[in-house]
Structures are given as structure tokens and as C-alpha cells.
Amino acid sequence: MNAKIHRHEFADKLTLADRLARAVAATLDAAVQARGKATLAVSGGSTPKTMFAVLAEQEIDWSKVTVTLVDERWVGADSDRSNARLVADHLLHHEARKATFLPLFDATHADDVDAALADVGARVDALGLPFDVVILGMGGDGHTASFFPGGDHLSEATDPAGRATVASMRADGAGEPRITLTLPRVLDTRALYLHIEGADKKDVLARAEAGEDLPIRSVLTHARVPVDVYWAP
Structure with missing residues (x-):
């Protein structure tokens, strides 16, 4: 592993959610105070x-x-x-309703994710880099972002020297076609969090750290800032 990993383990998911949210908010607030703006990239799924x-x-x-x-x-x-x-349902409420949201789905190219890559990538690039905060999740198969095992563009998406901002991805475990930030864009951040829950995912992460060829390993190998792992049973 090249990246430094900071582990934060909690007795329950509610405590984890509170501590992680407060850590992310503090980082965003510091960015606003220092530079007048902040950017946050989040992952989906039920965990967050x-x-x-x-x-x-x-x-x-x-x-x-x-x-x-x-x-x-x-x-x-x-x-x-x-x-x-x-x-929209879980974050952009209360205080956070004032935030600007940049989606990745492009309705103009609803039938063809590949046709949307240039436009979506340009909109993400316009945010400026680095991000202030990136929050990743991880599946039981070791995928993070849409870096799925067996994905049709996995090698391109996880190329640490790649120049693309976004990539399309199709894989057996992905369901629909997907669009994902590439590894270099995910890692171009001032703060990087990995939010996982359950003993099974803790074991998957340990396997990746031990050298198993799982997609999450690309993050652990190439991260430019410490990876703060937040975990609860």
C-alpha cells in the first residue's frame, strides 16, 4: 500500500454517521473560509x-x-x-438545500452514456480541481465508484495516468450502464473518505490491503492524500 490509511471505527452506524458528517462539514467549512467555495463528491447506495x-x-x-x-x-x-x-432525497435539505448540485446524468444523451462523456467531463472539469472532499463507498465485490470487477472500461477508468475525467462502465454486477469519475479525478482531492459498514466489507478491505486484485486496491495504492476509513459493524 502506498497510501496512508487512517482508521476510524465506531460501535454503531449512527455514531459513525455523526462523526463522518461533522468531519466532512469541518473540511468544507475550512475550504469556504480559505478559498470562498468548496466542492464535495459523494457516492450513492444505501450506506450514506x-x-x-x-x-x-x-x-x-x-x-x-x-x-x-x-x-x-x-x-x-x-x-x-x-x-x-x-x-436530493437525503442530503439537499435543511442547511444543505442551499448547495449547488451538479448531476452526472445527461438527459440529452439518455440512450447513450458514451455520447455524453465529453459534455459531462467538461462540466466536472469546470468545478476546478482538486475537490475538497471525496466520499467513497465500497461493495462486497470490492468495487468503489463504478470500478466493477470485469467492467468493460475498468482498465481505462483505473489508469492512474489516464487523462479522462469520466468513463462509462458496464459490468455484470452494475445493473444499468454507468458513468464514473476516473481514478485520477477521484484521487484529486484534499480529503478522501471511505465509508463502509459491516464485517464483510471490513474483510474485503483487508483482502485488498493484503494484495488481492480488487478495484478498491487502486485507490489504496495511488491515493495522494491519506484515506480516512470510517467503519462500523
């Missing part, structure tokens, strides 16, 4: 819902925060499979 609810109530200047996604299923925001809908 409670953390999003706590984060939404943190009293920072959300009007100067832009939120985007690490990855997205290629479905419209009205789908219950949409990460954009997840963020």
Missing part, C-alpha cells in the same frame, strides 16, 4: 443515507458548496435507482 441526513443539518455556508457524484447509474433523476435522486 443516515450520514447525508446529519450532514444536511451542519451549519456551514452551503451556498458556496457544490455537490456532485462520484458515479451514477445511467437513469433519469426520477428513477429510484438514481444517485442524484438519493442525494
